Amino acid sequence: MDLTLKIWRQKDAKSAGKFVTYPLKNISPNCSFLEMLDILNEQLIQKTEEPVVFDHDCREGICGMCSLYINGRPHGPDDAVTACQLHMRKFSNGDTIVIEPWRARPFPVIKDLMVDRSAFDKIIQEGGYISVNTGGAAEANNILVGRENSELAMDAAACIGCGACVAACKNASAMLFVSAKVSQFALLPQGQVEAKQRVKKMVRMMDELGFGNCTNTYACEAECPKLISRSNIARMNREFMCAKVI
Amino acid sequence: MAELNSKVPKGPLTSKWSHYKDHQNLVNPSNKRKLDIIIVGTGLAGSAAAASLGEMGFNVKIFCYQDSPRRAHSIAAQGGINAAKNYPNDGDSIYRLFYDTIKGGDYRARESNVYRLAEVSNNIIDQCVAQGVPFAREYGGSLENRSFGGAQVSRTFFARGQTGQQLLLGSYGALSRQIKLGTVKLYDRHEMMDVVLVDGKARGIIARDLVTGKLERHFGHAVVIATGGYGNVFYLSTNAMGSNTSAIWQIFKKGAWFANPCFTQIHPTCIPVHGDYQSKLTLMSESLRNDGRIWVPKRKEDAEAHRQGKLKANDITEENRDYFLERRYPAFGNLVPRDVASRAAKERCDAGFGAGSTGLAVFLDFRESIGRLGKHVIEERYGNLFQMYEKIVDENPYENPMMIYPAVHYTMGGTWVDYELQTSVTGLFAAGEANFSDHGANRLGASALMQGLADGYFVLPYTIQNYLAGEIRVARMSTDKAEFAEAERGVQTRLEKLMAVKGTRSVDHFHKELGKIMWEYVGMARNEAGLKKAIELIRKLRAEFWKDVKIPGTMQELNTELEKANRVADFLELGELLAYDALNRNESCGGHFREEYQTDEGECKRNDEDYKYVAAWEYKAEGEFILHKEPLDYEEIEVKQRVYK
Known part of the structure; x- marks a missing residue:
């Protein structure tokens, strides 16, 4: 298929960016979206132009590194996949495809389509873990976890930290990301000891870093490649209220 | 640095580690x-x-x-x-x-x-x-x-x-x-x-x-x-x-x-290669072999028809399917180790029984387990893998058997x-x-x-x-020391050299060429002539790389092509050592299969007499390596032929 690509190019964090249009021909529908960009880059290199920079690594939808805003949607038109698992068969011959980086103040652009998501690491560093030192653990089966809670915890833990939820949100809210981690531990007995401190600290850091509030449009859930449920946000709000009040 | 000292603690195997911990500093x-x-x-x-x-x-x-x-x-x-x-x-x-x-x-x-x-x-x-x-x-x-x-x-x-x-x-x-x-x-x-x-x-x-x-x-x-x-x-x-x-x-x-x-x-269960633009291979977890059965058509004409798109896998009847792992290894069946499963799949495909448009695929079939356990159980166990397969291949694995082929893992x-x-x-x-x-x-x-x-x-x-x-008596050293300056200079020189080539072909071009040589001659089955050829081809490719690689941009900025070039330059040297080591090891064992050394049934033929050692290579100069051997002494385990039949 033949395509027209409109790609955001930005030299570095300080420079102004702009859209540049590239025609691209003869793309196989079985090609992945990132492989399509590889083909474009190969052509740019042949013309001694700088290739388009984008984050990617595992290319199997689990590392969370790829972060493309495609035709107005994080990770593009397919549901429940990351951009690396999006295939060109979801597009048609002659399409114009607009590709932008995540746009959110806490995720500044580094170059072209690559953004800085270290804000997510900072939130996790506040309490997205259980404080147990190596070697200090009890026999594993001493901690029983009911299957239902274990499954719900796993649903929440499946978050890959890609930031699509923030990119999708008109407020650049990180509530889905933060609530997924808070929920995972709130649902497990191991997480109870630090539950109150955890939610308070993580929410405070989320606010400090400039992520916006949740206004319940659920664009985050709709665009999440791992189908993280908005009910995690409700659970976090409850945890947060309890931590504040009690 | 002449002797290899593995520093294995003395004493019985079962107490070595506790003894080490009790006496360490x-x-x-x-x-x-x-x-x-x-x-x-x-x-x-x-x-x-x-x-x-x-x-x-x-x-x-x-x-x-x-x-x-x-x-x-x-x-x-x-x-x-x-x-x-x-x-x-x-x-x-x-x-x-x-x-x-x-x-x-x-x-x-x-x-x-x-x-x-x-x-x-x-x-x-x-x-x-x-x-x-x-x-x-x-x-x-x-x-x-x-x-x-x-x-x-x-x-x-x-x-x-x-x-x-x-x-x-x-x-x-x-x-x-x-x-x-x-x-x-x-x-x-x-x-x-x-x-x-x-x-x-x-x-x-x-x-x-x-x-x-x-x-x-x-x-x-x-x-x-x-x-x-x-x-x-x-x-x-x-x-x-x-x-x-x-x-x-x-x-x-x-x-x-x-x-x-x-x-x-x-790894035996990966999604097969589909085009030359492909950048990576996707694994389908080994856990699938718990409930999936691996097979190819028993008749060549069925395999041929499937390759041409004239016959669907589900239309091949039970008696015309060859569950080759279950047939060859009844004790372990579909759960034989990875090297064994991979080679068996390659053997069937090389013999003309492979499926899919390239003929380089075997089936991983869940029909029986879905019938036995119900679709919901399979979905609960492997749902995300099935979804991943469907997204990539555009086929529903609950209805049609998956197609898989071995890949480097x-x-x-x-x-x-x-x-x-x-x-x-x-x-x-x-x-x-x-x-x-x-x-x-x-x-x-x-x-x-x-x-x-x-x-x-x-x-x-x-x-x-x-x-x-x-x-503990060594104070933190200043990084102004001559050794740090010298190492930095070495890195600087190498990166400058890469940037200065200003050739005509991209880094990916060389990486793909290297990959083809490695897969062809140093992949699942290796032989002396092929390995020698690989070494020659890798050397030639490496020389070309340093003459003709093209890296846009500069060193003083984010430059993804330079990052890749630096890595591929090392792969181009490692590839040679890999082939060298494979050539040195005149036996078949585990993932290393030398065609010259196999049993009549096509299984690995180990040579414990001459190769029961770790081959530790020392770098001398580019393309020159010195072999050191660490003998493997088994105190507790009797060394036997590995049988999964």
Whole structure:
């Protein structure tokens, strides 16, 4: 298929960016979206132009590194996949495809389509873990976890930290990301000891870093490649209220 | 550096590790604060080691090329992690896990290391559960297990098809806690370019800030390399795009020997190659072989018709299907180890029974298990894998059998380490897939996660302390020292040389060409003539690379092509060593199959007389390597032919 690509190019964090249009021909529908960009880059290199920079690594939808805003949607038109698992068969011959980086103040652009998501690491560093030192653990089966809670915890833990939820949100809210981690531990007995401190600290850091509030449009859930449920946000709000009040 | 000293403690196998721990040197808390440790890589081994050493009070600096420690490729491991808990009461024990691992590795792993691995396996599960890793549970709330290749017990713990992700997020959490506490400092988007030696000891690294392009000098009393395997030397593999050999190749050039490079694992169940634009191969977890049955058409004409798109897999009747693993290996069936399953698939395809448009695919069929257990059970067990398959291939695996083919997945070889995980360079350690020690010639499924975490949580924190106890009088060194300046200059010169080529072909072009040579001649089946040819072709390609590679942009900025070029330059040297090692090893064992050495039934023919050793290579000059042999003495285990029939 033949395509027209409109790609955001930005030299570095300080420079102004702009859209540049590239025609691209003869793309196989079985090609992945990132492989399509590889083909474009190969052509740019042949013309001694700088290739388009984008984050990617595992290319199997689990590392969370790829972060493309495609035709107005994080990770593009397919549901429940990351951009690396999006295939060109979801597009048609002659399409114009607009590709932008995540746009959110806490995720500044580094170059072209690559953004800085270290804000997510900072939130996790506040309490997205259980404080147990190596070697200090009890026999594993001493901690029983009911299957239902274990499954719900796993649903929440499946978050890959890609930031699509923030990119999708008109407020650049990180509530889905933060609530997924808070929920995972709130649902497990191991997480109870630090539950109150955890939610308070993580929410405070989320606010400090400039992520916006949740206004319940659920664009985050709709665009999440791992189908993280908005009910995690409700659970976090409850945890947060309890931590504040009690 | 003439002698290999594996430093295996004396005494009976079962008490070596406890004896070591009882007698090793320790560092007191006030001295720990004065000691710096550099760790490169944030996968399971790196992040677990950094967290543990930070908790103990050492100053740790950790580096990763990705934007966050959570992206390391351990995250992609699907199926599970082994441990000898024996929760299912099916006869498992530390000894049995040890035995299966040695046998699975075709008697080419170091006995003492493997026993220690089996010993600490249970602590890993305890640790991960305490961290809140959401392992699968039984209805009563206890932990659930499943079976995996190469074992007759169920000892694999799992978190759906995302076990690696959950374990990595556990160790990433522990690491994040230490970052917050200030014991660990994180350098993301940084790549290690070289190691710095002072008076023969590892004392730091040169790193490149990938965003600014600046070279940085970092001091450490000890350096740990935990940068994973080198499977991307084949270009197409299940590794991440950025996975590379550069750290272990640079330390190799500085004196850290490279062991058994030819021991590479080809995983039997991957989605087949579909076009020349393809950038990576996707694994379908080994756990699928618990419920999926592998087959090809029994009649050549059916295979031919399927290749031409005239016949559907579901229209091939039961009596015309050849369940070749069940036929050849009735005792283990579809759960034979990976090397055996891969070769059997290749054998059928080479004989003309392969399916799919390329003829390089076999079927993985769930029809029977869906009939027996119901679709919902299969969905619960493998839902995310089925979804992944459907997204990539555009076919529904609940209705049509999956098509799979072997692909490069893991490298058992790596930096040579002694019992303490120290390389042949003093003060330089290697952990996880980056070292060679535990898997011999073939790794069993669900053992990579076990080894990464064993090294990181339970081995290195002890053994590195034994080394550092002797370093407490060494003050932090200034990075203005001549050795640091010289190492930085070396890196600078190499990068300038790459930029100066200004040739006509992209880095990817050379990487793909290298991959084709490796897969053709150094892949699943190797022979003398092919290996010699590969060495010749790799040398030629390497010369072309340095004459004709084209890298746009400059060094002083974020330059992804320069990053790739630097990595591919190392792959172009490693490829040669890999072929060299394969040529040297005149036997077939595990993942290393030499066509000249096979039984009448096409199984591996080992040569224990001449090759029961670890081949540790020393770097002399480009393309020149010296072989050192570490004999493998088995005290506890009787060395036998590996049979899964």
